[in-house]
Amino acid sequence: MNYEVLRFIWWVLVGVLLIGFAIMDGHDMGVGTLSPFVGKTDLERRAAINSVAPHWDGNQVWFITAGGAVFAAWPLVYAASFSMLYIAILAVLWTIFLRAPAFEYRAKIDNPKWKSTWDWVLFVGSAVPPILFGVAFGNLFLGIPFHYDDTMRLVSDASSPVAGFLALLSPFSILCGLVAFCMITAHGGIYLTLRTEGEMQERARKYAAVFSLLTIVLFAIGGVFIAHMNGYVATQLDPNGASDPMLKTVSLIHGGWLTNYEHYPVTLLIPVVAFGALFLSAMTNFALKKSGLAFIFSGIGIAGIILTAGVSLFPFVLPSSSSPVSSLTMWDATSSEYTLAAMLIAAVIFTPIVLTYTSWVYKIMRGKLTTAKIKENSQAYY
Numbered sequence: 001m002n003y004e005v006l007r008f009i010w011w012v013l014v015g016v017l018l019i020g021f022a023i024m025d026g027h028d029m030g031v032g033t034l035s036p037f038v039g040k041t042d043l044e045r046r047a048a049i050n051s052v053a054p055h056w057d058g059n060q061v062w063f064i065t066a067g068g069a070v071f072a073a074w075p076l077v078y079a080a081s082f083s084m085l086y087i088a089i090l091a092v093l094w095t096i097f098l099r100a101p102a103f104e105y106r107a108k109i110d111n112p113k114w115k116s117t118w119d120w121v122l123f124v125g126s127a128v129p130p131i132l133f134g135v136a137f138g139n140l141f142l143g144i145p146f147h148y149d150d151t152m153r154l155v156s157d158a159s160s161p162v163a164g165f166l167a168l169l170s171p172f173s174i175l176c177g178l179v180a181f182c183m184i185t186a187h188g189g190i191y192l193t194l195r196t197e198g199e200m201q202e203r204a205r206k207y208a209a210v211f212s213l214l215t216i217v218l219f220a221i222g223g224v225f226i227a228h229m230n231g232y233v234a235t236q237l238d239p240n241g242a243s244d245p246m247l248k249t250v251s252l253i254h255g256g257w258l259t260n261y262e263h264y265p266v267t268l269l270i271p272v273v274a275f276g277a278l279f280l281s282a283m284t285n286f287a288l289k290k291s292g293l294a295f296i297f298s299g300i301g302i303a304g305i306i307l308t309a310g311v312s313l314f315p316f317v318l319p320s321s322s323s324p325v326s327s328l329t330m331w332d333a334t335s336s337e338y339t340l341a342a343m344l345i346a347a348v349i350f351t352p353i354v355l356t357y358t359s360w361v362y363k364i365m366r367g368k369l370t371t372a373k374i375k376e377n378s379q380a381y382y
Contacts, residue, residue, distance in 0.1 A: 030188015
């Protein structure tokens with residue numbers, strides 16, 4: 001297996017980890033976002049929270065593994081992103097940190113104000129990360145202000161860290177944040193319809209339908225934005241060459257992010273599948289009341305949205321807005337061939353193990369969570 005193939009495999013695997021994180025951790029973030037609205041009583045909110053409480057922290061493994069994979073497979077990307085996006089990454093991490101005490105502390109004191117406070121803390125810790133992740137993805141299309149000097153030293157072109165963070169909040173990146181928020185919230189709403197009954201289930205079904213349709217509309221608007229913005233096209237790029245981003249040439253072309261769809265028309269199926277799956281998830285959940293099937297379609301829709309972004313950016317991983325030639329791609333920002341091969345062996349061994357125990361946990365915890373069940377077994381739930 002040569003260097004080029006290994007590089008492509010790890011581009012795919014990092015994408016799989018991001019998709020896994022969005023689907024698996026996404027549904028419990030969606031539940032946390034909707035729980036104050038779907039649950040009208042304390043018992044209903046407890047039912048919503050306990051539908052994801054046994055496994056929400058296990059789903060964080062996808063995020064941690066994705067970060068580790070980027071560190072090991074794309075060290076230049078890891079260094080540049082953590083340096084240039086330091087405040088944004090801290091904002092993501094601190095909001096995610098809020099979720100642990102919200103789950104654990106809510107039931108410690110039987111006081112309505114105490115519980116309500118932690119419900120809203122869980123809301124913030126669940127609603128904000130998808131928005132920030134979406135904003136980050138949006139800025140990949142716009143580029144991050146950095147460059148490499150003659151000694152390959154990474155240099156930020158933002159006037160200050162705060163200014164750099166504020167510059168991330170452009171109309172297009174905020175749109176991407178809303179797309180991520182809506183698709184994750186819809187996914188969580190569908191999961192709640194799968195795990196609950198009665199009036200609470202119907203409220204979750206309505207929220208899921210609304211956010212599914214919003215995702216479709218906003219995703220379409222995002223496509224119009226991308227079609228009319230400047231995109232990068234790399235030339236003189238050797239897939240088997242050294243990991244030196246300064247060896248290529250990069251051109252800025254109007255509509256450049258659609259180039260891959262022109263060269264490989266089959267990739268147009270990815271956004272088509274994304275739109276179709278999102279629509280089917282809304283219809284099967286709301287009209288047909290088939291929540292299990294809707295959850296599958298929702299997962300396919302999420303995967304389609306992320307893959308659409310990945311194919312549009314390919315081969316770029318972290319474009320530079322101030323120095324296009326400094327942009328990092330999957331061909332020139334990777335670790336050594338030996339490192340990628342060793343990582344692949346570890347992935348082949350451990351990935352099936354992770355998928356097996358994850359499937360087992362969800363099988364054990366399946367079934368409806370009703371308010372009556374929570375009330376009868378109050379000590380067994382949060």
